[in-house]
Amino acid sequence: MNLWVWLLLACLLxxxxxxxGYLVPASLLRHPRMSRIxxxxxxxxxxxxxxxxxxxxxxxxxxxxxxxxLAAAGIALWLRAPxxxxxxxxxxxxAGLRLLGWS
Amino acid sequence: MKLLQSPAxxxxxSISIATGLYGISFGALGVTSGLDxxxxxxxxxxxxxxxxxxxxxxxxxxxxSGVAAMGAATLLGMRNGIYGMQLNALLQPRGWRKFAAxxxxxxxxxxxxxxxxxxxxxxxxxxxxxxGIFVLWNVFTAVGALAGSAxxxxxxxxxxxxxxxxxLGLLWPRLKGREPVAIAVVCALATVLAVPFVPGGVPxxxxxxxxxxxxxxxxxxSDEGLEPDMDPYAEHHHPGSDPHRHPHRSHPHRSHPHxxxxAK
Numbered sequence: 001m002n003l004w005v006w007l008l009l010a011c012l013l014x015x016x017x018x019x020x021g022y023l024v025p026a027s028l029l030r031h032p033r034m035s036r037i038x039x040x041x042x043x044x045x046x047x048x049x050x051x052x053x054x055x056x057x058x059x060x061x062x063x064x065x066x067x068x069x070l071a072a073a074g075i076a077l078w079l080r081a082p083x084x085x086x087x088x089x090x091x092x093x094x095a096g097l098r099l100l101g102w103s
Numbered sequence: 104m105k106l107l108q109s110p111a112x113x114x115x116x117s118i119s120i121a122t123g124l125y126g127i128s129f130g131a132l133g134v135t136s137g138l139d140x141x142x143x144x145x146x147x148x149x150x151x152x153x154x155x156x157x158x159x160x161x162x163x164x165x166x167x168s169g170v171a172a173m174g175a176a177t178l179l180g181m182r183n184g185i186y187g188m189q190l191n192a193l194l195q196p197r198g199w200r201k202f203a204a205x206x207x208x209x210x211x212x213x214x215x216x217x218x219x220x221x222x223x224x225x226x227x228x229x230x231x232x233x234x235g236i237f238v239l240w241n242v243f244t245a246v247g248a249l250a251g252s253a254x255x256x257x258x259x260x261x262x263x264x265x266x267x268x269x270x271l272g273l274l275w276p277r278l279k280g281r282e283p284v285a286i287a288v289v290c291a292l293a294t295v296l297a298v299p300f301v302p303g304g305v306p307x308x309x310x311x312x313x314x315x316x317x318x319x320x321x322x323x324x325s326d327e328g329l330e331p332d333m334d335p336y337a338e339h340h341h342p343g344s345d346p347h348r349h350p351h352r353s354h355p356h357r358s359h360p361h362x363x364x365x366a367k
Contacts, residue, residue, distance in 0.1 A: 006169030007142055010159055011149035014180040018205040021187020037318035038182040039328030043283050044290035044314025045179050046274035048307045049161045051291040054267045056298045058166050069264025073271045083272045087128045090268020095261030
């Protein structure tokens with residue numbers, strides 16, 4: 001139940017960002033520094049989410065089958081594979097490495 | 104059938120199918136991260152922004168709190184405000200359309216619209232991609248969520264690896280040139296260093312602060328990182344195309360909107 005509250009709040013705030021662009025005077029958001037921060041933060045958050053999902057296990061760092069998934073996804077992206085193929089490559093690598101006994 | 108002859112509508116439809124399909128991966132990862140079917144659907148219906156949605160379930164899957172998940176999703180949604188400002192100047196929607204346009208303002212609909220030069224085509228491109236992706240993204244989220252809950256042990260299927268791949272896939276198109284790569288590496292390092300010392304989810308917010316500080320003090324491209332996950336015009340022009348070079352510019356009337364830029 002508690003998660004629902006944060007989830008709906010996230011939805012509300014997400015929509016608020018979008019609507020803000022349409023409602024506030026353009027000059028406020030047109031400041032180059034604003035779009036610059038929106039951009040660097042997008043890169044930083046996605047990089048952080050990638051690495052957290054690859055190596056974090058609660059509050060400890062683990063080197064497991066997910067590293068194989070990261071490598072496989074990197075190779076797929078390097079080969080310009082479409083997004084869904086990249087995701088499948090990551091799943092396949094993690095599942096495959098576990099079958100081979102690497103947790 | 105005159106509409107189908109519009110280049111923007113055709114691009115909008117193809118990007119809708121490509122983007123909508125990967126809603127399957129979101130749906131499957133949503134239910135295996137600990138959300139139930141309707142929580143997963145609520146994110147696709149109401150939050151409707153791929154990066155923010157993956158961020159929310161990514162934090163929850165990593166044992167993070169609801170408030171940290173909300174924080175990551177919200178910070179990742181900031182760029183949609185920049186897109187909204189740009190599209191408002193471009194399309195000038197009136198009345199209820201403003202509110203509808205805001206909801207479907209995402210990377211892909213913005214890129215489809217700004218990649219066109221004719222105002223009517225910009226409008227058609229935006230609405231086709233926005234509404235098309237919204238419908239298909241939700242349909243395929245439901246398919247993925249139903250499939251995901253039938254899978255049993257998600258680790259056996261490598262779904263935790265799929266999440267890693269999904270985030271790298273979202274990050275990849277934004278890594279054009281040395282500077283964004285440096286930002287990504289610094290933020291990844293900050294995250295890893297923080298993991299042992301703070302509760303789950305917080306390392307991601309620390310990385311966001313680091314990235315914001317870099318953005319505040321450095322002087323690079325002001326549209327760094329503001330690229331669509333999937334380039335709507337990749338098929339139509341050279342691989343180096345990027346329709347989304349200048350999100351802060353209100354009227355990108357360019358004779359060659361897709362020339363220049365780095366490889367995706």
